Amino acid sequence: MAKVTIDNHVVEVPDGTTILQAARLIGGDIVPPTMCYYSKLEGSGGKCRTCLVKVSQSSGKDSRPMPKLVASCSTPVADGMVVQNITSPEVLEARKAIVEFLLINHPLDCPVCDQAGECDLQNLSYEHGLETTRYKEERRDYPSVDIGPYVKLHMNRCILCYRCVYTADQIAGKRIHGILYRGDVAEISTFIQNSIENEFSGNIIDVCPVGALTDKTFRFKSRVWFLNPFLAHRDCPTCSGKVTVWKFGKEIYRVTGRKDQFGEVDEFICNTCRFDKKGSEDWIIESPANIDKQSVISQNHYMKIKKGSIIKPLEQKTEPQD
Amino acid sequence: MQLTNRSKIVSNKKMTFVERLYFPAIFKGMMITLSHFFAKKATIDYPKEKREFSEIYRGQHVLKRDDQGRERCTACGLCALACPAEAITMVAEERLPSEEHLYREEKYAKTYEINMLRCIFCGLCEEACPKEAIFLTKRIVDAEYSRDKFIYGKDKLVEPLELDLRIDISKRQIPEVLEFKKDKTQRHNK
Numbered sequence: 001m002a003k004v005t006i007d008n009h010v011v012e013v014p015d016g017t018t019i020l021q022a023a024r025l026i027g028g029d030i031v032p033p034t035m036c037y038y039s040k041l042e043g044s045g046g047k048c049r050t051c052l053v054k055v056s057q058s059s060g061k062d063s064r065p066m067p068k069l070v071a072s073c074s075t076p077v078a079d080g081m082v083v084q085n086i087t088s089p090e091v092l093e094a095r096k097a098i099v100e101f102l103l104i105n106h107p108l109d110c111p112v113c114d115q116a117g118e119c120d121l122q123n124l125s126y127e128h129g130l131e132t133t134r135y136k137e138e139r140r141d142y143p144s145v146d147i148g149p150y151v152k153l154h155m156n157r158c159i160l161c162y163r164c165v166y167t168a169d170q171i172a173g174k175r176i177h178g179i180l181y182r183g184d185v186a187e188i189s190t191f192i193q194n195s196i197e198n199e200f201s202g203n204i205i206d207v208c209p210v211g212a213l214t215d216k217t218f219r220f221k222s223r224v225w226f227l228n229p230f231l232a233h234r235d236c237p238t239c240s241g242k243v244t245v246w247k248f249g250k251e252i253y254r255v256t257g258r259k260d261q262f263g264e265v266d267e268f269i270c271n272t273c274r275f276d277k278k279g280s281e282d283w284i285i286e287s288p289a290n291i292d293k294q295s296v297i298s299q300n301h302y303m304k305i306k307k308g309s310i311i312k313p314l315e316q317k318t319e320p321q322d
Numbered sequence: 323m324q325l326t327n328r329s330k331i332v333s334n335k336k337m338t339f340v341e342r343l344y345f346p347a348i349f350k351g352m353m354i355t356l357s358h359f360f361a362k363k364a365t366i367d368y369p370k371e372k373r374e375f376s377e378i379y380r381g382q383h384v385l386k387r388d389d390q391g392r393e394r395c396t397a398c399g400l401c402a403l404a405c406p407a408e409a410i411t412m413v414a415e416e417r418l419p420s421e422e423h424l425y426r427e428e429k430y431a432k433t434y435e436i437n438m439l440r441c442i443f444c445g446l447c448e449e450a451c452p453k454e455a456i457f458l459t460k461r462i463v464d465a466e467y468s469r470d471k472f473i474y475g476k477d478k479l480v481e482p483l484e485l486d487l488r489i490d491i492s493k494r495q496i497p498e499v500l501e502f503k504k505d506k507t508q509r510h511n512k
Contacts, residue, residue, distance in 0.1 A: 111398030111452050112429045220414040220429050223399040296403075 002079040003060075006030055006053075007087045019072035019083055020051055024262060030085050031262070033095075033124055035102065035209050036161035037073035038264055044166050045073035048159065049098050050124065054091050057082035069094055092311055096128045103133065105140050106210070107156045115211030117224040117296045120263060121159065129310040142187055147177060148195040150202060150216055150275050155187050158212035164188065164204035171268050172200040188212070199238060202274040206257045206265045217275050218254040225296045227253055229289035234282055239270040244289050252278045258289070377493040380443045380458040383436055384489045385480040388426055393480060394455035397431035401447035401456055409440035410447060427453075434479060438463045438472040448494075457491040 003012050006023050007030040013022045021039070023031045032053055037045030045051075051073045055066040060080020069091060072083070085091055103125060110116040142155035160179065165188075168175035176198075177190045190196060196204075205213050227246040234241045246254045255274050257265035277283065291298045340346060366373060375381075386394050397414035415432035417425045424430075447456050466472055481489050492500065 109427070111396045111400070112427050116398070220397075220416050222414075223403075225403060226399060 002077045002081070004077045004079075004081045004083060006083045007085050013077060016076050019053060019055075019070075019075050019077055019081075020045075022077055023072065023083075023085065027261075032072045032085055033120075033127075034073060034262075035120055035124070035159060036163060038163050038166070038207055039262075040264060040268075041163060041166040041170055041207070044161075044163055046071050048102065048161055050095060050102075052091060052094050052098065054084040054088040055081060056084050056088075086311065092128075096130070099125050099128045099130060100134070102159050103130065104135050105156075106159065107139060109157075113154075113157065113211035114214045114219060114224075115157075115208075119211060120209035127311055140184075145189050145193070146195075147190050148197055148201070150271060151196055151205060152214045152216045152219055153188065154212050154214070155189070157210050158188055159210055160186055160188075161209055163207040163209065164213055167204050167207050167268075168196075168198070168201065171203055172198040174198055199270050199272070200268060202271045203257065203265065203268045205274075206259070206268075209263075215254055215275075217278075221253050222248055227297075229291065229297070231258065231286040231289050232283040233286065234273065234277065234284065236270060236273055239273060240267045241269070241273060242267055243269050243273055243283075245283055245285070250280060252280060252283070254278075261292075375460045377460075379460045380445045382438075382459055382461040382463045383441075383447070383474075383479055384457050384459050384491070385434065385476065386455055386457060386491065387481055387483065387488070390423070391483050392422075392424060392426040393430060394426055394453050395431045395434060396425075396427040396429050396453055396455070397434070398452065400450040400452060404446040404450035405441075406444060406446065407440045407442050409437045409442075411435050431476070434476050436474050436479065438474055439469060457489075457494055459489055459491065461489075 001012050002015055002017070003010060004019070004022050006019070006026060009026045009030065011022050011026050013025060020032055020034065020037065024039075032051035034045070035048035035050045037048075037051060049071060051071055052069040053072045054069055055075070057063050058066055058081065059078035072085075102121060106121065110119070110122060113119070116122060140156070145153055145155065147153045162179070165175065165178050168177060176194045177188060177196055179186050180189050180191065181187060202215075205215050208214075224246070227248050229244050229246050232243055232245045234243075242258060243255050244258050245252050246256065255269070255277065257267065257269050260266055388394050397412050399412065399414075402408075402410040402412060412431045412434045414429050417428055417430055421430075443458065445458050448458055463472070463474075481487070
């Protein structure tokens with residue numbers, strides 16, 4: 001067991017736990033945001049650098065700080081480690097820069113994008129208060145590629161988090177899409193012009209942190225904040241059948257997996273549940289889904305809305321000069 | 323107990339002879355009426371004569387087109403979300419490759435309706451719009467005989483294609499915005 005201090009909160013976790021997992025055990029504001037790490041997918045993480053934290057004391061025996069900020073999703077804890085996340089101005093400054101980097105090639109087409117309202121990148125950039133871009137060059141532009149009848153790929157919006165690649169490998173069994181080319185021109189695609197039709201392939205929509213992979217059956221039907229999410233289930237032979245249905249009036253507009261407080265799907269669902277079962281007789285409604293109070297989806301849902309706070313870098317304490 | 327200073331104590335005192343004649347009082351009242359007859363009128367003869375409007379008067383909405391005549395609205399739903407009266411509804415549709423000269427973005431509003439009876443002309447839709455598509459104008463919503471005619475669809479809201487019939491909204495924009503729009507390095511302005 002290792003005792004770690006994260007932003008002055010002490011938690012005891014088994015050896016080998018990552019800093020991010022330890023922070024999630026504490027919960028609240030101190031959990032570093034993640035764009036590529038997904039706890040249900042093995043090997044994910046370490047790509048987006050959004051979860052960078054400062055380790056101000058490496059362990060109980062070694063009181064020196066780690067020389068650079070570390071990615072909390074892939075750094076294991078040590079006994080006596082002291083970690084700073086939102087209490088460190090350095091981390092907030094770095095995270096702001098990371099968000100700026102992620103947005104360099106991201107098109108500002110939120111008004112068109114179906115993910116708007118439940119987009120991790122949108123929330124992250126709102127939180128860090130970026131209002132303008134300093135990037136003046138042309139953004140990269142990919143020709144549109146058809147990757148199958150269910151999933152719409154918008155490569156321009158992709159941040160190359162690899163989550164969908166891991167999902168196809170680990171959940172859907174057979175993977176026919178992946179990252180082609182490298183560096184600047186890397187892109188998600190199928191080789192060559194293949195169609196993704198695996199029974200669990202729809203989950204790549206849920207894991208995508210941005211609007212790069214969206215539901216074709218829901219494309220431009222409505223906006224997420226006009227829909228009411230309900231927890232529902234059905235007797236499904238292939239998956240657990242536990243889903244969230246998004247209704248507009250009595251009509252079911254789309255079906256997604258149930259997401260937990262960190263925006264990760266609890267149980268992956270099959271394509272039949274997700275794309276084909278949209279009649280109200282298909283589902284047994286359990287209860288209204290819990291909506292995050294800071295989410296735009298809670299607009300008009302008879303709850304008190306708390307606006308998301310904008311994190312400002314902490315003011316450096318200046319030494320009093322005699 | 324006295325509640326206000328305006329209460330009057332009723333007196334039953336006997337009227338004098340002049341008062342009992344009533345004619346002086348009637349004449350006095352008539353003079354007041356007559357003075358109003360020559361006073362300046364508070365009303366105007368509306369359809370023939372129109373009052374001066376503020377340049378930023380919030381009247382009937384317009385859905386703008388861009389320089390190339392394409393509709394700016396992309397049916398993002400932010401105006402409907404911002405609307406406190408829930409007067410706006412829309413249905414989005416994907417643009418076909420053959421319609422690129424009609425709609426600016428990949429997605430467009432197939433139907434866009436504003437219920438002018440619900441609308442309170444607060445201008446929040448205009449403020450929420452990220453595409454500079456909806457503006458309130460100096461025009462007044464016409465009177466109608468039935469309620470369903472107040473639901474304005476795209477036929478009444480979208481401005482005409484002809485350049486000389488376009489509705490000028492440049493007065494509604496602050497100088498900083500107009501200055502920003504000149505900057506062609508911004509993707510927004512291309």
